[in-house]
Amino acid sequence: MAKVAEAQRANSNQSPVNANTPILSNLSMDGKAWFIHPVAMIDYFNENSPEIIFPLKTKPINNFDMRFGKNFNWTKNNNQTMFGWNRSGGKRKHAGRDLYTEPETEIVAICDGVVLDVSPFYCKTHQITIKHKTNSGRQFIIRYGEVDKKSIKVEVGDVLKQGTVLAKTGLLLEELEPGEKSNYTQIIKVNGIEQKFKPVLVINGKIIYMLHLEYYSGANGLDLKKPLTNRSNLPYQRRADLIDPLELLKEGYQSTFGIEL
Amino acid sequence: MKKFLFKSLLIILLPYFVYASDGDSGKKTYYSLKKELLRGKAEEREKILNLVGDFATNNRQILILASCKFKPFVGNQEDINNQLNKIDFLENYGEYLSQNNLSFNEISRLYFLDKSSLSNECNEFNKLPIIQIKNNLAIPIRKQLIFFQRLPKQDEKNINNYNNNVKCLKYQQVDMETTHTCYYKNMTILDVYNAMYYNSSYVFRKKIKAGENFSAFYEDYGVDVEYKWSGKNKLEITQYFQGGVTYYTFIYQNDKTKLIKVHSPD
Numbered sequence: 001m002a003k004v005a006e007a008q009r010a011n012s013n014q015s016p017v018n019a020n021t022p023i024l025s026n027l028s029m030d031g032k033a034w035f036i037h038p039v040a041m042i043d044y045f046n047e048n049s050p051e052i053i054f055p056l057k058t059k060p061i062n063n064f065d066m067r068f069g070k071n072f073n074w075t076k077n078n079n080q081t082m083f084g085w086n087r088s089g090g091k092r093k094h095a096g097r098d099l100y101t102e103p104e105t106e107i108v109a110i111c112d113g114v115v116l117d118v119s120p121f122y123c124k125t126h127q128i129t130i131k132h133k134t135n136s137g138r139q140f141i142i143r144y145g146e147v148d149k150k151s152i153k154v155e156v157g158d159v160l161k162q163g164t165v166l167a168k169t170g171l172l173l174e175e176l177e178p179g180e181k182s183n184y185t186q187i188i189k190v191n192g193i194e195q196k197f198k199p200v201l202v203i204n205g206k207i208i209y210m211l212h213l214e215y216y217s218g219a220n221g222l223d224l225k226k227p228l229t230n231r232s233n234l235p236y237q238r239r240a241d242l243i244d245p246l247e248l249l250k251e252g253y254q255s256t257f258g259i260e261l
Numbered sequence: 262m263k264k265f266l267f268k269s270l271l272i273i274l275l276p277y278f279v280y281a282s283d284g285d286s287g288k289k290t291y292y293s294l295k296k297e298l299l300r301g302k303a304e305e306r307e308k309i310l311n312l313v314g315d316f317a318t319n320n321r322q323i324l325i326l327a328s329c330k331f332k333p334f335v336g337n338q339e340d341i342n343n344q345l346n347k348i349d350f351l352e353n354y355g356e357y358l359s360q361n362n363l364s365f366n367e368i369s370r371l372y373f374l375d376k377s378s379l380s381n382e383c384n385e386f387n388k389l390p391i392i393q394i395k396n397n398l399a400i401p402i403r404k405q406l407i408f409f410q411r412l413p414k415q416d417e418k419n420i421n422n423y424n425n426n427v428k429c430l431k432y433q434q435v436d437m438e439t440t441h442t443c444y445y446k447n448m449t450i451l452d453v454y455n456a457m458y459y460n461s462s463y464v465f466r467k468k469i470k471a472g473e474n475f476s477a478f479y480e481d482y483g484v485d486v487e488y489k490w491s492g493k494n495k496l497e498i499t500q501y502f503q504g505g506v507t508y509y510t511f512i513y514q515n516d517k518t519k520l521i522k523v524h525s526p527d
Contacts, residue, residue: 080436087437088506088525095527120482122504122526145504145527172505174524175462177443178424191461192314194328200439200524212504212527229503231485237501 049162050255051134052248055144055211056169057106059257060099068203074099075246075261083244093235096145096214097245103209104151104168107144110252111135115158116224121145121212123200124188125170126152130160131222139222142245145212146170169209173197214238215245291417292317292398292409293459298361300405309403312385316459317398317409324372324391326398326409329383331372331391341371344390348401357399357406368394416455422448423456441522450496450511453518464500 062072062081074081074097081098113132121127125146133139144166151168154160173186175197182198184207189195201208219241220226231237250261294315299306317326324331334344345351351365358364370393374386385402392399396411412420422445429443445453451471458465464482467475475488485501498509505526512519 085436087527092506120484120503122502123524125504127504172524172526174439175460177429177441178427180429189311189328191316192311192327193316195460195462200526201437202434229483229501231501 049135050252051136051138052110052252052255053108053162054249054252054256055107055110055142055213056099056101057108057256058101060101062098062100064261068100072100072203075250083246091235092237095236095238095242096143096212097249098146099169099211099213099249101169101209101211103171103207104148105209105211106168107147107166107211109160109162109164109166110142110248111162113142113160115154115156115160116141118152118154118156120149121147123172123174124197125149125172126167128152128154128166129224129228130166131218140218141216141222141228143214143216143228145214146172146210148209169211171207171209172200174200213245213249215243215248217241217243288421289318289320289417291412291420291459292319293412295408295410298408305403309405309407313400313402313407315461323375324398326391326400327383327386329380329386330375330378331386332375334371334373334390341368344371345392348390350401353404354399354401354406357408358394361397361408363394363397368392412459416459419448419452419456420459422446423453438523438525441520443520443522445518445520447516448518450494450513450518453511453520454496465498 060074062068062074064070064073064075070076070078072079072081076082077084079085080094081100083094083097085094086092087094109130109132111132111134113130115128116131117127117129119127122145126149127143127145128147129141129143131139131141146169147167148170152166154164154166160166171186173188175195176182176185180198182196184199184202186197186199187194188197199207201210214228216228216239220239226239228239228242229237230239233240236242254260294310294313294317296306296310296315299309301309312327314327317324319325322333334341336344345368355365372391372393373388374383379387389400389402392401398409400407400409411417426446426448427443428446429441432442433440448456451469454465454469457463458468464479464484464486466479467477467488469475469488471493472490473488474490476486478485483503487497487499487501489497489499491497494513496509496511498511500507500509505524507525508521508523510519510521512521
């Protein structure tokens with residue numbers, strides 16, 4: 001520090017090249033100009049970026065510390081948001097983790113990857129499937145489900161960097177019955193015609209937007225030659241390499257929010 | 262005593278029937294887009310579909326197409342001809358009429374966009390005539406003449422009954438699943454199904470016959486569908502989407518059809 005201060009004093013008598021620029025950012029301690037090689041900086045940032053980040057820029061609202069409390073806590077294995085919770089009265093099981101959010105929250109790529117598929121998912125929402133590879137070489141497939149169709153920013157074949165915004169969280173919608181009125185009516189166009197819908201999931205008067213995240217280890221291929229949804233493979237009706245994304249999400253949560261779960 | 266029992270029954274039943282149709286007795290007529298006549302590449306056909314929609318409704322001379330409102334043009338045959346001459350109709354679109362066994366003389370009415378519909382999305386139709394020709398509507402748009410065909414009378418009756426003869430119970434939500442139960446008076450299973458067939462949201466793409474099981478995969482939605490009959494009075498339709506399952510159960514009993522619809526997201 002003494003040398004830095006000395007260098008600053010030595011330079012303080014000279015008129016600066018750019019009066020708006022702090023002197024220390026122009027010169028090193030020996031008075032020579034700094035030079036930052038762009039490729040070296042990319043490598044620097046790659047080496048220092050986290051393996052995994054959280055798929056949302058903000059914390060889910062069904063966090064342990066938020067309004068939905070323990071009933072919908074995505075980190076726990078005791079509620080409908082968890083991997084393996086019953087669906088259709090137990091005929092099948094939940095194939096991912098559900099992260100509830102405020103309306104249209106941005107979803108980001110958890111690490112670098114290539115988009116394998118963008119297609120309809122359920123109840124007017126879409127899904128984006130990405131083959132990921134981390135800095136250390138871990139490879140797997142993530143299906144980002146129940147995303148808002150109109151907000152999708154990526155296409156099949158796109159090569160993505162970690163943190164790229166993919167889309168916004170979506171809203172599951174179902175048709176209004178004839179004559180039915182809803183406090184939460186949503187009007188969207190289907191085949192060019194405006195139709196009235198209502199949200200499938202409303203909890204305590206709050207419309208639930210969400211990201212449904214599925215994790216495939218890649219043991220059945222890092223491509224979609226074998227489709228991710230497989231009705232005959234009970235109870236998840238998914239490909240055999242489906243696994244619980246909880247640990248991956250916790251890793252990302254710590255990187256993004258600095259909190260260990 | 263009878264009066265008391267009747268009143269008590271009403272009080273018990275009232276909370277269960279939460280909504281019913283508003284009883285609009287107006288007889289609407291309906292038109293379906295003739296997709297098979299669209300020209301151009303798949304992308305262009307998709308654009309046209311998104312622009313004009315696949316379904317139009319006419320209610321007391323107000324035409325609703327692509328969620329825009331159109332009113333009849335007031336004038337005699339000469340006035341109609343003058344309007345069509347403005348877009349060189351015969352020269353530009355005459356071949357479309359002859360290919361569909363229609364003639365210029367069969368044009369009976371024009372509709373134009375109502376000023377109240379001048380939103381950005383409806384602007385594309387501004388000053389564009391919608392042409393009534395026999396049982397068709399024809400729209401000259403994007404260098405094509407697009408046709409809508411009026412539905413068969415039985416299908417129109419089904420849609421009107423579907424909207425007017427319905428009573429629904431309050432929907433139920435358990436965990437992620439929602440269940441809706443509605444009763445359609447004086448309608449068979451096929452009547453209700455055929456009314457829903459024209460709403461593309463339901464993904465009911467096949468015209469069906471009672472008792473015939475059926476299954477298919479619709480690639481654009483990534484959905485497997487299964488139709489299973491139990492006798493002729495019960496039909497179960499299951500739609501396996503990539504991210505959830507929708508179940509429809511139709512039961513015909515006592516001159517009405519009960520429809521139970523369950524949405525079960527992943």
